[in-house]
């Protein structure tokens with residue numbers, strides 16, 4: 001299937017989910033997750049109008065980031081990159097300035113590393129706090145009860161702009177089973193928005209290939225789509 005065709009099918013499903021939940025399509029952005037695909041496929045995704053690309057490891061992203069960067073004649077020729085995976089503190093120096101958004105801020109040591117590099121570069125980094133809503137042991141992210149204190153602490157990190165929350169739902173045989181997790185993240189966002197340090201929390205990064213329609217129905221503003229949109233290629 002061509003990229004354009006896959007995008008068309010995804011758009012149809014997004015439109016239906018918006019329709020069901022009374023939301024506007026304009027309130028949802030797609031991040032095309034290119035971690036399973038080649039440079040060429042990532043370029044095809046970008047050329048089909050997907051300007052937000054996501055990667056979860058710098059090791060896998062590097063060749064793609066460089067390929068876009070080296071052939072770019074203007075900033076418009078480069079995607080807006082999202083770092084969506086667990087970020088090791090020692091990788092911050094690689095991704096800062098290259099990835100516009102960080103979706104996986106989950107601990108103070110990472111905030112400190114991001115703050116120090118970002119302030120040296122004179123940039124502000126929009127970040128999502130990654131939350132383990134489901135409580136599943138294998139999922140990264142902070143526990144919901146840690147959020148208020150963390151938000152408070154982040155107020156002394158002026159180079160970080162905390163724009164929302166991110167979660168991954170556990171793999172579910174029936175997508176419907178993920179609904180409670182996505183609803184939980186939205187409710188947490190609404191609560192945190194009332195707290196000092198939480199006023200900029202407008203965004204919800206949630207929903208992947210298997211569950212994006214439920215996530216949209218529950219308020220996702222960014223969906224992260226890999227397999228269903230750009231495919232999965234063998235190494």
Ligand SMILES: *Cc1c(COP(=O)(O)O)cnc(C)c1O
Pocket residue numbers: 033035056084085168208209210224225226227228
């Ligand atoms: C891989 C990945 C995705 C996309 O996964 P698909 O199921 O292929 O859509 C989304 N978010 C994160 C954090 C990922 O690591």
